[in-house]
Amino acid sequence: MSEHxxxxxxxxxxxxxxxxxxxxxxxxxxxxxxxxxxxxxPHPDADARASxxxxxxxSAQVVASIDEALADCELVFGTSARERHIPWPLVDxxxxxxxxxxxxxKAKVAIMFGREDRGLTNEELQRCHHHxxxxxxxxxxxxxxxxxxxxxxxxxxxxELADQAGEKPQWGTQWDIELAEQRELExxxxxxxxxxVKIDFLDPDNPRQLMPRLRRLLQRAVPDKVEVNVLRGILKxxxxxxxSAEKNGNDHV
Amino acid sequence: MSEHxxxxxxxxxxxxxxxxxxxxxxxxxxxxxxxxxxxxxPHPDADARASxxxxxxxSAQVVASIDEALADCELVFGTSARERHIPWPLVDxxxxxxxxxxxxxKAKVAIMFGREDRGLTNEELQRCHHHxxxxxxxxxxxxxxxxxxxxxxxxxxxxELADQAGEKPQWGTQWDIELAEQRELExxxxxxxxxxVKIDFLDPDNPRQLMPRLRRLLQRAVPDKVEVNVLRGILKxxxxxxxSAEKNGNDHV
Numbered sequence: 001m002s003e004h005x006x007x008x009x010x011x012x013x014x015x016x017x018x019x020x021x022x023x024x025x026x027x028x029x030x031x032x033x034x035x036x037x038x039x040x041x042p043h044p045d046a047d048a049r050a051s052x053x054x055x056x057x058x059s060a061q062v063v064a065s066i067d068e069a070l071a072d073c074e075l076v077f078g079t080s081a082r083e084r085h086i087p088w089p090l091v092d093x094x095x096x097x098x099x100x101x102x103x104x105x106k107a108k109v110a111i112m113f114g115r116e117d118r119g120l121t122n123e124e125l126q127r128c129h130h131h132x133x134x135x136x137x138x139x140x141x142x143x144x145x146x147x148x149x150x151x152x153x154x155x156x157x158x159x160e161l162a163d164q165a166g167e168k169p170q171w172g173t174q175w176d177i178e179l180a181e182q183r184e185l186e187x188x189x190x191x192x193x194x195x196x197v198k199i200d201f202l203d204p205d206n207p208r209q210l211m212p213r214l215r216r217l218l219q220r221a222v223p224d225k226v227e228v229n230v231l232r233g234i235l236k237x238x239x240x241x242x243x244s245a246e247k248n249g250n251d252h253v
Numbered sequence: 254m255s256e257h258x259x260x261x262x263x264x265x266x267x268x269x270x271x272x273x274x275x276x277x278x279x280x281x282x283x284x285x286x287x288x289x290x291x292x293x294x295p296h297p298d299a300d301a302r303a304s305x306x307x308x309x310x311x312s313a314q315v316v317a318s319i320d321e322a323l324a325d326c327e328l329v330f331g332t333s334a335r336e337r338h339i340p341w342p343l344v345d346x347x348x349x350x351x352x353x354x355x356x357x358x359k360a361k362v363a364i365m366f367g368r369e370d371r372g373l374t375n376e377e378l379q380r381c382h383h384h385x386x387x388x389x390x391x392x393x394x395x396x397x398x399x400x401x402x403x404x405x406x407x408x409x410x411x412x413e414l415a416d417q418a419g420e421k422p423q424w425g426t427q428w429d430i431e432l433a434e435q436r437e438l439e440x441x442x443x444x445x446x447x448x449x450v451k452i453d454f455l456d457p458d459n460p461r462q463l464m465p466r467l468r469r470l471l472q473r474a475v476p477d478k479v480e481v482n483v484l485r486g487i488l489k490x491x492x493x494x495x496x497s498a499e500k501n502g503n504d505h506v
Contacts (some may be wrong), residue, residue, distance in 0.1 A: 001390075020397065020400070023396075023397060023400070024396075024397070024400055026390070026393045027387075027389040027390065027393055027394065027395075027396050027400070028389060028390065029390045049397075051395075051397070052393065053393065086429065087424070087426045087427060087428050087429050088424075088426065089424040089425060089426070090424060090425035090426040091425050092411075092425070093407075094411070095425070131426075133425075134280075134407070135410060135411065135414055136280040136281060136410070137254075137279070137280065137281065137282045137410075140279045140280055140305065140306065141280065142280075142304075143276075143277075143280050143403070144273065144276060144277075144302075144304070144399075144403075146397075146400065147273070147276070147277055147280070147399065147400060147403040150396070150397075150400040150403055150404060151403060151404060151407050154346075154387065154404050154407075157388060157389070157390075158345075158347070158388065161388060171473075196487065196490075198494075199487070199490040199491055199493075199494045200490060200493075200494065201486060201487055201490035210483065213479065213480060213483055214483065217471075217474050217476060217480045217483075218470075218474065220424075220473075220474040220475075221470050221471065221473040221474035222473075223470060226466065227466060227470045230463065230466055230467065230470075233454060234449065234452070234454055237449075237452040237453060237454035238452055238491055240452075240453075241451075241452045241453065241495060242494060242495070242498060245495060245498030245499060245501075246498060248498075
C-alpha cells in the first residue's frame, strides 16, 4: 500500500470518471483521493464505475481549492498533455514512480489530474515540482482520466513491488531535514513576491514570467524545511534593512 | 504504431467498455481490435466512451469464435487474474511488452481479454502461449477491461519508444535556455555572499553552514543561464535599494 500518495482530481465533470479513478486506485493499492470542486459528487454513476471501490469514494475528501488539496504535501506532480510556455521538469509515469515510491514514510506526494476537456491551467501546473506526461501518440494524446490514473498507479505499484528488494533514500543519501510542505513553500513564494515588489525588481503591473521562473527553479530542488526557513530569513533581513534605512532617512527630515 | 498487435475482447458485456478499449488502444498507437461475440455492438455507449477513437471501432472485426480471432496470429497472450489449475508461463505487462514489441514486422501477436465478470475460461487460457497478469493488490485484483487494455498498451508503447530512444533531454523536455556554466554560478554565489553580509544576515566571523546550505539548494536545481541572471538581478536590486536609502539618509545629515 502506498498511503503516502494522494490522487487529486481538479474540477472533474463526469462522476463516472471519479468512480473509475477510485477503482483504478484501489486495484493498485492507493486510497487517498481528494476532489477539488467536482461537478457532481457523490453520484450513482461514480458508485457504479467504482465497482467495489466505494470505500475509496466514501473516504474521499472534497475541497474547494488546490491549496487545501496540496497543503500538507511535500511533492506535487501535475499531469500535462501539451508543451507549455516555459518548459518545466517533465517525467513519464515510470520516472514519477522512481521518484515517488521511495518517499513512502518520508513525504506526502500529490498527483494532480485536470479537467476532462482542458486539463490543468498554467497556474495550477506552476504549483507542481514536476509535470508528468503519459507518452501517448501525438495525434490522439488525451487519455480518459481513469485510464491515466490507472497507468500512473500501475507504475507506482510496479515500483513498490520492485522496491521491496531494497529501499533507496531521497537524493541517494540519508537527508538531514524533512522536506517542506506545500503550505510552507507557498508562504515563502508569497513572501518572495512581496519583497521583489518592495525592492522594485518585480512590477506588479507587468510581472512577466518572473515568479514562474523562480518557482520552477526552487521547486526543482524540492526544498527541505530548513532551506525554506533560510530563504524566509533572507527576505526578512532585506525588509528589516530597508525599514531601518527608511527610518534613518525619516529621522533626518 | 504497433500494427502487429491485435487486441481480442471475448464476450464483452458492456459496449461502453468496448469504446473505452478503443480509446486506450488509439492513445497508445494500436488499431487492430477484434470482438468475439460481443453482447451489444455497435452501440452508442461504445461511441461515447471511444471519444474520438471511432475509427478503431469502425474497423473492428466482429467474429463468432476465438478460432477466427486468433487464426493468423503467431503468438497469443491471455489475461489472467487468478492462479490457475495448471501453472502456465506467466508474465507481467512489462515482460509481455519486452517479448511482443520486438516482433514488429515479424509476427502477429494477439492479446486476449475475457468477460467483465468471469475473465477467460480455462479452455481459452490454454490456447495461449503465455498468460499475462497485471499485478494488482490481491484483495481487489479485478481491473476494468479498458483499464487493463490501457496498462498493457502503455507498456507496449513504452517498449516501442525505448527502442527508438536516442538521447533524453534535460529534465525530460526541450529546455528553453542553456545551463549556467560553473564560473557564472560561482560569481552568483560570491555576489549572494556579499549581499547577505550587507543585509546583516551572514556574519563573516561566524558564517556557520549558511552558504553550504544555499549552494546545496540551488545546485540541486542545476540553474540555467537566465535563472542565474534573475538571481543576480535580485541581488543588484537589493544593493541598489540599500544604496539609495543610504544616500537619502546621508543627504539629510
